[in-house]
Amino acid sequence: MPTILDVAREAGVSISTASVVINNKCSNVRVSERTRKRVQDAVARLGYRPNVMARGLRLKRSGLIGVVVGNIEYSTMPAILQGIEVVAKRFGYNVMLGMTDHKDADEKYYLELLHGKKVDGIIVAPASASENIEAYQDILREGFPCVFVAHRRQQVNIPYVLVDGKKLGYTGTEHLIQYGHRRIAFLGHTEDTKKRRLSGYCKALQAYGINFDADLVESCGFGRENGYEAMQRLWKRNKDFTAVYAHDDTAAAGVIACMKKLGLNVPEDISLVGSDDLAIAAMLTPALTTVAQPKCRLGEIAAEMLLDLIEEKNVSSQILEPELVIRESTRKIAGNA
Amino acid sequence: MPTILDVAREAGVSISTASVVINNKCSNVRVSERTRKRVQDAVARLGYRPNVMARGLRLKRSGLIGVVVGNIEYSTMPAILQGIEVVAKRFGYNVMLGMTDHKDADEKYYLELLHGKKVDGIIVAPASASENIEAYQDILREGFPCVFVAHRRQQVNIPYVLVDGKKLGYTGTEHLIQYGHRRIAFLGHTEDTKKRRLSGYCKALQAYGINFDADLVESCGFGRENGYEAMQRLWKRNKDFTAVYAHDDTAAAGVIACMKKLGLNVPEDISLVGSDDLAIAAMLTPALTTVAQPKCRLGEIAAEMLLDLIEEKNVSSQILEPELVIRESTRKIAGNA
DNA sequence: ATGAAAGCGCTAACAA
DNA sequence: TTGTTAGCGCTTTCAT
Numbered sequence: 099m100p101t102i103l104d105v106a107r108e109a110g111v112s113i114s115t116a117s118v119v120i121n122n123k124c125s126n127v128r129v130s131e132r133t134r135k136r137v138q139d140a141v142a143r144l145g146y147r148p149n150v151m152a153r154g155l156r157l158k159r160s161g162l163i164g165v166v167v168g169n170i171e172y173s174t175m176p177a178i179l180q181g182i183e184v185v186a187k188r189f190g191y192n193v194m195l196g197m198t199d200h201k202d203a204d205e206k207y208y209l210e211l212l213h214g215k216k217v218d219g220i221i222v223a224p225a226s227a228s229e230n231i232e233a234y235q236d237i238l239r240e241g242f243p244c245v246f247v248a249h250r251r252q253q254v255n256i257p258y259v260l261v262d263g264k265k266l267g268y269t270g271t272e273h274l275i276q277y278g279h280r281r282i283a284f285l286g287h288t289e290d291t292k293k294r295r296l297s298g299y300c301k302a303l304q305a306y307g308i309n310f311d312a313d314l315v316e317s318c319g320f321g322r323e324n325g326y327e328a329m330q331r332l333w334k335r336n337k338d339f340t341a342v343y344a345h346d347d348t349a350a351a352g353v354i355a356c357m358k359k360l361g362l363n364v365p366e367d368i369s370l371v372g373s374d375d376l377a378i379a380a381m382l383t384p385a386l387t388t389v390a391q392p393k394c395r396l397g398e399i400a401a402e403m404l405l406d407l408i409e410e411k412n413v414s415s416q417i418l419e420p421e422l423v424i425r426e427s428t429r430k431i432a433g434n435a
Numbered sequence: 436m437p438t439i440l441d442v443a444r445e446a447g448v449s450i451s452t453a454s455v456v457i458n459n460k461c462s463n464v465r466v467s468e469r470t471r472k473r474v475q476d477a478v479a480r481l482g483y484r485p486n487v488m489a490r491g492l493r494l495k496r497s498g499l500i501g502v503v504v505g506n507i508e509y510s511t512m513p514a515i516l517q518g519i520e521v522v523a524k525r526f527g528y529n530v531m532l533g534m535t536d537h538k539d540a541d542e543k544y545y546l547e548l549l550h551g552k553k554v555d556g557i558i559v560a561p562a563s564a565s566e567n568i569e570a571y572q573d574i575l576r577e578g579f580p581c582v583f584v585a586h587r588r589q590q591v592n593i594p595y596v597l598v599d600g601k602k603l604g605y606t607g608t609e610h611l612i613q614y615g616h617r618r619i620a621f622l623g624h625t626e627d628t629k630k631r632r633l634s635g636y637c638k639a640l641q642a643y644g645i646n647f648d649a650d651l652v653e654s655c656g657f658g659r660e661n662g663y664e665a666m667q668r669l670w671k672r673n674k675d676f677t678a679v680y681a682h683d684d685t686a687a688a689g690v691i692a693c694m695k696k697l698g699l700n701v702p703e704d705i706s707l708v709g710s711d712d713l714a715i716a717a718m719l720t721p722a723l724t725t726v727a728q729p730k731c732r733l734g735e736i737a738a739e740m741l742l743d744l745i746e747e748k749n750v751s752s753q754i755l756e757p758e759l760v761i762r763e764s765t766r767k768i769a770g771n772a
Numbered sequence: 773a774t775g776a777a778a779g780c781g782c783t784a785a786c787a788a
Numbered sequence: 789t790t791g792t793t794a795g796c797g798c799t800t801t802c803a804t
Contacts, residue, residue: 099550101781112791117783130789147550151491152781155796160488161553162531171514171714176507183534192553194499195532197520213436213484216498216529322718351718358720377508381659381688381715383695438797449775454799465773489797492780
């Protein structure tokens with residue numbers, strides 16, 4: 099590997115001149131065209147590439163941003179990552195990916211890389227609850243660049259970009275209402291701490307003058323299994339509905355499976371709306387109508403925010419609007435039952 | 436950020452002593468228990484973290500491995516990445532993720548990071564054909580650690596770990612045969628350069644004494660659209676089959692959609708086998724029987740190979756066996772039609 | 773058992 | 789316009 103010293107020698111100039119033209123700085127330092135050319139030729143001839151670590155040590159920046167995720171299958175992360183990568187690359191940064199499998203210890207391990215200057219900043223998709231609040235407070239205190247994407251931890255004042263769960267629930271429910279449904283079931287989280295989608299569902303109902311019916315709400319976690327079972331429980335209890343809003347696409351996949359088992363057709367008998375627009379949504383049969391998160395934008399904005407933070411600019415948190423994606427799983431019906 | 440100098444001062448020892456205990460080397464250098472303790476306390480008190488770049492500059496290693504992929508949605512990569520990350524982490528490495536969107540220029544950009552020592556080695560999942568053969572030859576010539584995962588480029592002699600497409604085709608077809616099917620359609624690539632899965636299909640047929648029928652083969656690309664259309668074309672031409680092998684799960688998703696449109700039930704009327712066991716396979720209805728790639732293993736082995744290469748050990752390419760995952764889309768039938 | 777010092781490759785302030 | 793030089797924080801050899 100040639101160093102900048104080799105380049106300088108080859109070009110017959112000093113190290114610093116070489117450095118200046120290599121970095122093409124518009125500094126107050128001027129270099130004559132002829133010298134510049136000589137250096138550039140030397141670089142080309144030698145196939146010189148600046149040593150990233152030496153430069154990083156000197157400049158106190160690694161050109162790396164960390165992205166910490168729980169897991170990347172069945173989630174919005176692949177698309178978010180793509181968004182992040184594109185803007186990172188555009189600004190000369192690379193992406194270090196850390197996967198925690200939702201383990202606090204692993205999350206903490208990755209946050210620590212900030213202290214060792216391995217990364218210039220970190221984007222975290224904090225999925226589950228966490229014990230790491232203290233680590234985030236350290237980050238905040240030390241002024242390390244950090245932003246949350248897709249989710250956030252309420253306990254700590256770190257800037258975030260995400261789609262409001264309430265709007266997700268609202269948009270999905272509203273679509274169903276506009277298609278003529280009035281008896282709409284809700285499958286999703288109902289615990290106090292994470293019932294934003296449920297709130298959105300309620301709000302939509304209210305906005306359109308439909309009474310909330312607790313019998314139409316069934317508690318449901320993520321994943322096909324959970325969706326399947328929740329649908330089964332609901333159906334056992336209550337068959338008086340024409341549509342289902344599921345809080346995420348994997349649960350919706352379970353609903354489709356359950357419907358088939360039950361001899362019900364989607365959307366002929368029951369309309370179904372999912373959430374997030376995961377990669378699977380378009381693959382299902384019927385292709386799933388869903389409330390998409392603008393995943394790529396989430397990633398792009400998270401990256402832009404982080405880069406601003408790295409440059410010590412101020413940033414403010416953002417909440418993005420979901421987008422309805424109408425596919426095949428919802429159907430207009432005549433009126434109310 | 437405290438440096439090692441701060442630690443040394445705090446502990447009242449020299450920089451080099453501090454370094455020795457921090458790195459806990461079993462070198463010939465001995466440190467007394469008391470001194471060791473003092474340094475460790477200082478580290479704890481100051482919250483010292485070694486500066487990764489300084490260490491990297493000195494040691495000529497970044498502790499980063501690059502993973503270059505075309506795209507991570509609808510692919511085997513998420514699970515492969517997880518495998519890579521786990522072993523990388525275990526050996527003190529981190530993963531830099533590069534996404535090329537299958538663009539040669541971006542692939543090349545990431546390969547270049549090797550030359551600048553940004554990464555100690557690179558794992559590439561070379562999906563599409565590429566113009567970058569020259570770049571790989573450079574890598575080979577310079578002796579940079581590099582391994583291919585999941586796919587490879589035949590033109591260049593870089594070690595790889597992958598699942599043989601032929602075995603994928605064989606295993607899926609064999610399963611169908613063992614379930615009593617004899618008229619089995621093949622949906623997949625038929626071009627000379629990438630018909631390994633087709634070869635496997637043929638081989639299985641032959642092994643079980645079933646005649647190959649070209650009318651049962653329909654050319655098909657990846658993705659639900661392609662699967663849908665291929666199935667439609669096939670059905671138009673030829674309805675005499677009881678099972679379909681699709682060369683990947685996304686195409687299989689299209690087959691399911693098409694079947695439904697055609698009024699056919701899977702698996703009652705037609706059995707269906709996919710390939711790869713992507714995240715979507717288990718989500719479909721019916722849940723897809725598929726020939727899985729051991730994705731996590733692929734990732735783990737790729738990482739192990741790369742780390743060996745980094746330590747200048749010899750490695751040899753590996754071909755892994757696929758694993759049949761039986762779910763709901765295949766059904767035993769009585770005998771031959 | 774401990775410390776002094778060289779140097780990894782680079783940038784930028786300063787000198788010439 | 790160009791060159792000299794002082795570090796960035798760390799590891800490690802060699803003296804002590």
